[in-house]
Amino acid sequence: MSMYRFYLTALMAGLLAGCGGGDPVVPADEESDSGSGDDGGSEVSAATSSYYPLQFYITGEGYTDESDVFAGVWFSPLIHGFVISPVHAETLAPLENPDITNYVVTVDGEPVSAAEQGLMMQKIIGLPVDLRTAIVLDTSASNSAAAGVSVSALVNEVKDYIAAAQASSNPIIAQQQYTLVAYADAGDGVDALVADFTTDAATLNAALDALPATWGDRGASSATYEAIVTAVGRYVGTGSGGVSADIDLFTDDLDDLTEGYTYNGSFFGNTAYQLTGVRVSNVVLVSAGANTNTQAFNKEDALQALNWQSLLQFVEDDGSGATDDQADGETESQNSDTLSIGKPLIYVSVAESGVEPAAGIAELATEVISTNSLTSFDFASQVIAAQEAAFDERMLLDNQYLVRYAMFERDGTHEAIFQSESDGYNYALTTDIDLSDGSFLLFPETEPVVEIAGPKNGYIPAGSVSLSDVTSLYPATRWTVATYEAADYSWTVGGSLRNANADGSITISSGDIGQAVVLTNDSLSSGTTAASLTVVQ
Incomplete structure (x- = not known):
């Protein structure tokens, strides 16, 4: 059964959110699901609670079989999830303590139960980010020695950018992976220099060092739009140029810039119990002059490539997203305009001072950086700053929450809805769930799962926990x-018993770096009775 059946269709009118659930052992004054909170001193209520969806919106012919849907978040065995950024419905500022009671969460019109289905919303702590970057280099006549460009200096600056990025104090920037694409003409003129994502500087530098010797081999024209489409990948079709045979960028040798959340196992293998991170991408284009070749792809094709996976945010206006005559349950009447934020394109325009970047390409770009010289280049730090700004705008790492609840259904078709009912900006996510093929009757019923939580019932992704994020770990089932007390659990760190605090938590420190932390529910006889994390700096 295709996971596309689990994608979310959106009504621009309401929010998803949830709080509590499970059985964390956390002091009452630290609970994230206490039912109250404040946002800069003001009370949080349904009237003030909205959100941005942080699941990837998917659309575009040639990229997906089902357009205008959100990629679903699902855990084993049939645990429904959402990743969101709760915001104030009028100011769009982050909500400090979002509350499940301020949102509508239903399956087939019935409220989802926190007590029975474990509905919870947890702040995500330290979500690992896998940033993937396609560096796309223009080797056409307009960006050549004949045009006055110092090719060797330009290549060296690209190498300096990679070196500076890998030395960055920002781990997302420092650990990003790269592909390299050079291009001029369409078709064979778009050439993958490094087709597989890599962090290996030696591999990247070797490919760049060899590039000047073949600079003019790809032709003279500039198929910039095609190079962008190729770098993003995934596409299968004939393009706007209507070539006679399908262009297959899905099974070609160049790795695709696909985005999405990653898990510690397979959903259909019934081993995907936790998030391990999120994969995001961007394109760094180094080019001179305008696109001059539209043999297969034009500007609209490049725009679609950059936006076939995107994240949505509200478009701020001077009015309320709600309507005065809205009736209860009529979520369609609460429409709020949204903006699609696709894969960032950082455009380095190789041009002398005073020469404007190519307008068509600049209109696609998140950031335009002009070199103001054809022979001396210093854009590495600007590219890194643009990457950081674009990532922060899209992912909102400081305000990410995971909503989960158990689905009891194993057959038939169902409709799940998460929505806000505020006095301002609103959103609704409707999930059409098709279990009618019978395969999900083989899925096991939900069983208890032990998890290691952070303070205030924070969600810690599988794999590791950083001391820079938390120093206290809490038990949860x-x-x-069933209800479990602190005495029901035991902890080991590095294989040695670690005594818990009175509230069931343990404290970790620099001496625990590199050690495995294991939590066991000693009173649990079924399900997953233990959880583990490795402590990192």
């Missing part, structure tokens, strides 16, 4: 109505 999800997907059960």
